[in-house]
Amino acid sequence: MKRILLAALMACASLPALAQENFPNRPLRWVVGFGAGGVGDMTARLVGQKLSEALGQPVVIENRPSAGGIVATETVARAAPDGHTLLLVTATAATAPHLFRQLPYHPIDDFEFVSQIASFxxxxxxxxxxxxxxxxxxxxxxxxxxxxxxxxxxxxxxxxxxxxxxxxxxxxxxxxxxxxxxxxxxxxxxxxxxxxxxxxxxxxxxxxxxxxxxxxxxxxxxxxxxxxxxxxxxxxxGLPDYNVVTWNAMAAPRGTPRPVIDRLNAEVRRVLAMPEVRDRLLPLAVEPNPTTPEAMRQMLVDETALWGRVIRAANIERQ
Structure with a gap:
């Protein structure tokens, strides 16, 4: 019995390593909550192309526009937590909780954050x-x-x-x-x-x-x-305390194994450091800005609190 329990524990301990070793084993979907042609979509396509070369699997950009990015976000929140379905998170994630009476997901708790991609x-x-x-x-x-x-x-x-x-x-x-x-x-x-x-x-x-x-x-x-x-x-x-920067980021469904998140984070950092990527982004005033998963999550927490105060002060009613 002890040998069986020990074997079971060893098997469980090896699951994250196996998840990392086998990732990715099919094409990745990167879901974008707005139509093609915008800054975020362009950034995702540029980074996605380089990621596909690094990961050895296609990274397919899937545009699913809707008010507040809700359709795209819910799609990823409900996807299998294996790293093959990703979300392009934008500043909308920080405003949506204050603009909609109900969301079919939690904008922070239902996701594992990989990295910020860029700020502009x-x-x-x-x-x-x-x-x-x-x-x-x-x-x-x-x-x-x-x-x-x-x-x-x-x-x-x-x-x-x-x-x-x-x-x-x-x-x-x-x-x-x-x-x-x-x-x-x-x-x-x-x-x-x-x-x-x-x-x-x-x-x-x-x-x-x-x-x-x-x-x-x-x-x-x-x-x-x-x-x-x-x-x-x-x-x-004349307004010394004013500081607003728009951003986008990558996230995966909650429960995605940490080794997969770390692999994606490392590849995102490597891609954003490429001269050809920076040469495409910087002329558009888009600054590559990779972060740790923890820093990205904390930034979203802070921005959600900030925009909640702004929305209440502006008397914008929830839909």
Whole structure:
């Protein structure tokens, strides 16, 4: 009996090693909660291609767009915890618990976090023909004309909308916030002067800034973006405590063996250090930023608390 129990214990102890040794044994699915073409989707496809070369199995990007990324997130939360189904986590994971009355998963407890993938600043832009040369100009004009200046972002509850709400609150700006369905509509309204300024991801505005339609006033990150070295941060422009960076990350279903998580983490780090990957990302103001699984989880905990406070202050009702 003792020999049987000892053999059973040894077999259990060897399971993580076997999981690591056999991983991966088929193609991987990396589920993305929005459509093709955005910064997150582009990042996942670039990193996924390099991961497939390293792992010896295809990494298939599966776009499953929905409000709040719920469909994609639930898909991965319910998948087998063997590392073959992954989720591209975005800042939406920190806002969704405060925007939806019920979620079919827990955004933190139902996942094992592999690593952050990248971070990228948002940017406040205005029309190239507007009178605002600096962010301070825009803020001064808003305070001098309460309710007369509109600022825009994409849909209510997105990271961009909430970043704008935080800017409005911290700056004590008496402005109207207008939301648009798409980035194209938002940037067109900004370029034509229909609104005084907008909050957008830097990567989506670079072409219109260089093309002379938009003027960059400030980036939201704690330091200036390397592709826009002459554009100050919001902190440099009068709000020293303002610091918002958008990000994406990789996660697997809860219960995925730690050796599998460690293997994925190591490969993600190796891919993000490749010069050809960095050369593709950095011109878009996307900064490769791998972390430990523990650091990624803690960041999501902290961001969930932060955006909960912002959402409550903005009186955004749960759906």
């Amino acid at each position: 600043p948002q940017i406040i832009v205005t029309s190239a023909t507007s009178p605002y040369r600096t962010l301070q100009d825009l803020m001064n004009a808003a305070r001098a004309q309460p309710g007369k200046i509109n600022l825009g972002s994409v849909s209510v509850g997105t990271a961009l909308h909430l970043s704008l709400a935080l800017f409005q609150s911290m700056g004590q700006l008496p402005v109207e916030v207008v939301t648009y369905r798409t980035t194209g509509e938002l940037l067109n309204a900004t370029a034509t002067g229909d609104i005084g300024g907008a909050m957008e991801v830097a990567a989506t505005t670079l072409g219109q800034i260089s093309g002379g339609r938009l003027r960059a006033l400030a980036v939201t990150s704690p330091r200036r973006a390397s592709v826009l070295p002459d554009v100050p941060t919001v902190a440099e422009s």
